Amino acid sequence: MGQVKKILAGSFLFAIGLVLAGCVFDSPDKSLTLGGHEIKVEIVDTAVSRVNGLSGRESLCASCGMLFVYDNSAKRAFWMKNMNFPLDIIWLNDNRAVGFSEALEPEGEEPSRTYASPEPVDMVLEVNAGFVAKNGIKAGDPVQLGN
Numbered sequence: 001m002g003q004v005k006k007i008l009a010g011s012f013l014f015a016i017g018l019v020l021a022g023c024v025f026d027s028p029d030k031s032l033t034l035g036g037h038e039i040k041v042e043i044v045d046t047a048v049s050r051v052n053g054l055s056g057r058e059s060l061c062a063s064c065g066m067l068f069v070y071d072n073s074a075k076r077a078f079w080m081k082n083m084n085f086p087l088d089i090i091w092l093n094d095n096r097a098v099g100f101s102e103a104l105e106p107e108g109e110e111p112s113r114t115y116a117s118p119e120p121v122d123m124v125l126e127v128n129a130g131f132v133a134k135n136g137i138k139a140g141d142p143v144q145l146g147n
Contacts, residue, residue: 029041029043030043030067030145030146030147031147032065032067032125032143032145032146033142033143033144033146034090034142035097035135035137035138035141035142037135038063039063039064039065039125039127040061040063040064040065041064041067041125041145042064042066043067043069044066044067044069045068045069045070053066053126054066054083054087054126055081055082055083056084057085058084058085059085060085060126064127065125065126065127065131066125067123067124067125067145068125068126069122070121070122070123071122073093073094073120073121073122074121075116075117075119075121076116076117076124077114077115077116077117078101078115078124079107079113079114079115080104080105080111081108081109081110082106082107083106084106085129086104086128086129087126087128087129088100088101088102088104088126088127088128088129088131088132089101089104089124089125089126090124090125090127090132091117091118091119091121092122092123092124092143093120093121093122093123095143096140096142097137097138097139097143098117098119098121099117099118099119099139100137100139101115102130102132103129104129
């Protein structure tokens, strides 16, 4: 009977771990509307979460993105370190799109390229490559963060 309790306890802890991992890492936090298109976004707003970003993930749903939120507007630079799929980066400031870096290819452990915002930004949105072109997103499009 003691062995059964250990197995059940271990299974329970494993299940709780999966639920927590899903809540922290894979569930969208909010929705964002950009140029009339709704995107489910996971918010990253700490130094550690910003450095990790989407690195190591296998995919991103078609209507999902990762939103990097900063306390101030500044020039920002991103890389494609340990990425497994290509991305579009949408540079945002004062609730509008200000530029794009499109169809960025994944790089390994030591990326050779960085991608810089065209001007100071206070948010950065990463979405699947092709999103900007497919949805006709353009500079000046309004951004609204919802629930």
